[in-house]
Amino acid sequence: MNPRQALTQRDGVARTETLRRLGVSRHVLRSSVQRGDVIAVRRGWVALPDADPMLLAAARRGVFLTCVTLASRKGVWVLGDSQPHVAAPARSGHVKVSRGTVHWNEPVFPRDPDSREDSLENALILIAGCQPYESALATWESAMRQNLIAPGILERAPLPPTARRLLADARQFADSGTESIFQVRL
Structure with missing residues (x-):
């Protein structure tokens, strides 16, 4: 599963640990963050760039x-x-x-x-x-x-x-x- 699909299932914001359980490897996630497809929110959390602003702030x-x-x-x-x-x-x-x-x-x-x-x-x-x-x-x-x-x-x-x-x-x-x-x- 790619990070975008996994994050979409989680309302656009998720723990990296959760994405790994869903089959997203660390390497793929790191590459997605470097490309800007996914943003690092805080340690252990990532989000889609267009995620709900309230969930992102939380x-x-x-x-x-x-x-x-x-x-x-x-x-x-x-x-x-x-x-x-x-x-x-x-x-x-x-x-x-x-x-x-x-x-x-x-x-x-x-x-x-x-x-x-x-x-x-x-x-x-x-x-x-x-x-x-x-x-x-x-x-x-x-x-x-x-x-x-x-x-x-x-x-x-x-x-x-x-x-x-x-x-x-x-x-x-x-x-x-x-x-x-x-x-x-x-």
Whole structure:
């Protein structure tokens, strides 16, 4: 398999170790980087030159897209927050972001080390503590309405109190984020 095909399978950004497992040799990868077909993002990470800028930035910084940023990317309703939200492991040195929010945490659900996107379940848990209650509830209900999460999985997870409350209050059949917010205010 050539590096471009392998990277295309991984949304344009991948660990070199992953590409090697997919059959891309070190020599072929090194040659692709020298030709400019593939760019070196950071140690152990490469990308296609036209890769998604958000995934590329996350790979450069060693973080995961999460919280409202991930929810919005997945088509879930969020109350506008233009600043990127990223997650970094609680014990991971330092992360520099020029703007946005870094959530330093240990995820409830394991993160895929080959992806720069967190799971939607982890993102919803972070939203519970990051956003105001009514906004967070609207996002949770949107994810449920679109069947993007399984409430049963969340019910069995060790959720923090804010997330547990949202899980109990969220309705799967809410029609819109504004309806969710209106219901809370009533």
